[in-house]
Amino acid sequence: MFRHFIRLQWKSFFRAASFKTNLAFRILMIFGVLYFVAVFLALGVGSFYLIRDAGVSDPLQWVNRYMIYYLAGDLYMRYMLQRMPVMNIRPMLYLPFKKNEIVYFSLAKTATSFFNWAHAFFFLPFTIVLWKEGYSFEGLIGWHLGIMALFYCNNFINILINNKDKLFYSLLGLLAITGLSQYYGWFDLTRYSFEVFNMFYTLPVTAIASWLVLVIVIWNAARYFKNRMYLDGGLQIKREIAKTEDFEWLNRLGNLGSFLKNDIKLIKRNKRSRTTVIMSGLFLFYGLVFFPGGIDSYEHPAWNIFAGIFVSGGFLFSFGQFVPSWDSAYYPLIMSQNIRYREYIMSKWYLVIFATALSAVLALFYLYFGWEAYLAVLVGAIYNMGVNSHLVLWGGAYIKTPIHLTSNRNVLGDKQAFNVKTLLLILPKILLPMLIYGLGHYWISPVAGYAFVAFAGLLGFAFKNSVFRKIESIYKKEKYKTLKAYQQKN
Amino acid sequence: MIQANSLSKRYGEKTVLNIESLEIPKGESFGLVGNNGAGKTTFFSLILDLIQPSSGRIFNNGIQVNKSEAWKPITSAFIDESFLIGYLTPEEYFYFIGELRGLNKADVEAMLSGFEDFFNQEVLGQKKYLRDLSKGNQKKVGIVAALIGQPGVIILDEPFANLDPTTQIRLKKIIRVLMENRERTVLVSSHDLIHVTEVCERIVVLEKGEIVRDIKTSNETLKELELFFAG
Numbered sequence: 008m009f010r011h012f013i014r015l016q017w018k019s020f021f022r023a024a025s026f027k028t029n030l031a032f033r034i035l036m037i038f039g040v041l042y043f044v045a046v047f048l049a050l051g052v053g054s055f056y057l058i059r060d061a062g063v064s065d066p067l068q069w070v071n072r073y074m075i076y077y078l079a080g081d082l083y084m085r086y087m088l089q090r091m092p093v094m095n096i097r098p099m100l101y102l103p104f105k106k107n108e109i110v111y112f113s114l115a116k117t118a119t120s121f122f123n124w125a126h127a128f129f130f131l132p133f134t135i136v137l138w139k140e141g142y143s144f145e146g147l148i149g150w151h152l153g154i155m156a157l158f159y160c161n162n163f164i165n166i167l168i169n170n171k172d173k174l175f176y177s178l179l180g181l182l183a184i185t186g187l188s189q190y191y192g193w194f195d196l197t198r199y200s201f202e203v204f205n206m207f208y209t210l211p212v213t214a215i216a217s218w219l220v221l222v223i224v225i226w227n228a229a230r231y232f233k234n235r236m237y238l239d240g241g242l243q244i245k246r247e248i249a250k251t252e253d254f255e256w257l258n259r260l261g262n263l264g265s266f267l268k269n270d271i272k273l274i275k276r277n278k279r280s281r282t283t284v285i286m287s288g289l290f291l292f293y294g295l296v297f298f299p300g301g302i303d304s305y306e307h308p309a310w311n312i313f314a315g316i317f318v319s320g321g322f323l324f325s326f327g328q329f330v331p332s333w334d335s336a337y338y339p340l341i342m343s344q345n346i347r348y349r350e351y352i353m354s355k356w357y358l359v360i361f362a363t364a365l366s367a368v369l370a371l372f373y374l375y376f377g378w379e380a381y382l383a384v385l386v387g388a389i390y391n392m393g394v395n396s397h398l399v400l401w402g403g404a405y406i407k408t409p410i411h412l413t414s415n416r417n418v419l420g421d422k423q424a425f426n427v428k429t430l431l432l433i434l435p436k437i438l439l440p441m442l443i444y445g446l447g448h449y450w451i452s453p454v455a456g457y458a459f460v461a462f463a464g465l466l467g468f469a470f471k472n473s474v475f476r477k478i479e480s481i482y483k484k485e486k487y488k489t490l491k492a493y494q495q496k497n
Numbered sequence: 498m499i500q501a502n503s504l505s506k507r508y509g510e511k512t513v514l515n516i517e518s519l520e521i522p523k524g525e526s527f528g529l530v531g532n533n534g535a536g537k538t539t540f541f542s543l544i545l546d547l548i549q550p551s552s553g554r555i556f557n558n559g560i561q562v563n564k565s566e567a568w569k570p571i572t573s574a575f576i577d578e579s580f581l582i583g584y585l586t587p588e589e590y591f592y593f594i595g596e597l598r599g600l601n602k603a604d605v606e607a608m609l610s611g612f613e614d615f616f617n618q619e620v621l622g623q624k625k626y627l628r629d630l631s632k633g634n635q636k637k638v639g640i641v642a643a644l645i646g647q648p649g650v651i652i653l654d655e656p657f658a659n660l661d662p663t664t665q666i667r668l669k670k671i672i673r674v675l676m677e678n679r680e681r682t683v684l685v686s687s688h689d690l691i692h693v694t695e696v697c698e699r700i701v702v703l704e705k706g707e708i709v710r711d712i713k714t715s716n717e718t719l720k721e722l723e724l725f726f727a728g
Binding site for chain 2: 252253264276336346
């Protein structure tokens with residue numbers, strides 16, 4: 008039976024859409040993975056000496072002291088990121104497999120997850136270094152295996168508490184309290200947990216206990232999993248309770264209002280677009296890298312404009328870049344309904360403008376770094392609204408990657424999103440304002456530089472109509488290609 | 498109303514549609530039948546200018562569909578779920594379509610009240626987004642949305658599929674009522690020969706992209722079709 012499962016897994020891995028990227032991209036990814044492996048290995052090997060050089064006489068004891076927080080952090084990461092092996096089970100249910108087989112295979116599959124073996128990059132070299140440094144061999148074996156079992160416990164505990172937000176957050180709260188009370192010296196949890204972890208080393212036999220715990224947790228997870236293996240139980244897809252919303256105040260805008268209403272709902276109700284908004288919120292803090300003067304290579308004044316553009320342009324770049332792909336799921340409707348492209352694009356444009364203005368207001372905290380820092384943000388916002396808003400929509404017209412609104416796949420970018428045309432359009436978006444600023448800065452004064460960029464932004468508004476006409480004609484020209492591209496589900 | 502002249506669609510070597518001439522007059526209920534891959538959806542997609550013909554032209558109300566967009570206000574369609582906006586509730590979707598067709602909320606509500614039977618209390622006020630409705634209920638929404646705003650041409654691809662028997666019967670009634678004043682042209686495709694023969698006054702059979710039968714519906718039509726498809 009397991010043979011079938013493994014063959015299916017094999018196929019699902021190699022036939023996954025993300026796997027079918029081009030060779031160059033894959034090589035790049037492999038290098039990325041190797042890089043992280045190297046970093047972790049270096050950390051594992053180096054940490055012993057790092058800790059010892061910091062004045063700790065026994066690094067193993069030091070690690071044991073904080074192990075409880077490491078484990079808690081691991082559980083937190085798993086809860087947030089590790090996916091449950093739920094969806095692939097559905098087609099198996101009515102095939103002649105025994106439920107136990109499905110359950111144990113799914114559980115075994117989670118055991119191979121990256122979240123488990125990633126720790127090996129730290130623990131293996133660390134243990135080997137400890138051995139080299141004269142720690143007892145039996146003790147280290149006991150310690151290593153004991154800790155390993157605890158990480159696997161986390162793996163299965165995560166299955167048990169999955170989607171139980173209340174339980175999870177109360178655990179998290181408890182941990183925060185113990186952390187605080189340790190800090191203030193009221194109660195030190197690590198004193199007790201330390202004894203446990205240290206015992207694996209001093210008394211290697213005790214490691215068996217942690218494996219026993221693991222067996223109990225697995226057994227519980229399997230039972231829990233099996234009891235919920237019904238379509239209306241654990242296999243149910245979570246549904247949101249829908250609420251009809253009107254946004255009556257948008258009615259006065261006519262057709263434009265109808266589109267705006269839809270766009271607001273699109274952003275509110277879909278996972279992918281919500282993630283985009285959250286990410287663009289993070290852009291707000293991008294300037295912190297620049298303005299406190301933290302990084303020397305960013306000293307050049309033109310970089311302030313670079314930062315200003317990004318601080319206010321988070322939404323502009325991450326949302327605007329993918330117009331019209333946001334509507335890819337129902338593009339045939341948009342193309343056959345009584346819709347004028349102009350109104351359709353205009354609504355997206357207003358959204359982008361509004362979000363940029365809002366970002367500029369939220370970025371008021373940059374005043375803390377002096378009025379010049381905020382001026383850079385403000386000027387960046389004006390340039391974003393006047394020039395970049397148009398350019399981003401223009402570039403988007405060439406992107407034909409369907410967006411799956413309900414999943415976060417490819418949220419960090421997609422290779423198809425980078426074609427030559429969109430790359431060329433990045434130049435005027437970012438480099439041009441930096442050049443304009445430099446011109447003013449060196450020719451007259453820094454303030455003149457800012458004034459120049461702001462003026463360029465205002466000038467951009469004048470070209471709105473002609474740019475929109477251009478975008479409209481691209482939409483029409485590329486209509487059939489776009490429709491076809493959006494049809495491809497993967 | 499709809500006119501196709503030497504229309505063809507090829508993908509590489511394969512010709513998926515080849516219609517020498519087809520005219521659908523105003524006020525006709527037109528049925529399209531054929532096995533999978535016969536070219537039904539291709540034909541509808543061509544009328545809606547969602548794909549480009551390899552040769553030939555299609556006119557809708559005298560407007561060549563890939564040259565001007567003036568046919569859009571008078572035409573509506575429901576082909577598949579890509580005509581639904583998944584993250585809207587059914588109500589919001591109807592209002593949206595209504596707004597595009599110049600109807601306000603009250604107009605749309607008045608129109609929807611006539612479809613209470615058809616919805617069978619499974620569509621409106623369900624606190625569900627369209628993406629979470631069952632296939633059958635999604636279809637109901639798509640069909641009713643295609644009727645909003647009194648369009649002159651209504652194109653429904655496989656409207657009977659996925660509907661429960663009661664709803665199928667109600668849909669047939671709705672189509673008959675639509676045809677009453679001879680103001681509208683309705684194009685329907687179906688795999689169900691009984692349904693098409695009941696609601697359509699003219700039935701065209703497609704096979705591998707070619708028109709092989711063009712029948713004015715009579716009492717013998719169903720038998721004739723069954724004989725044809727029996728091979």
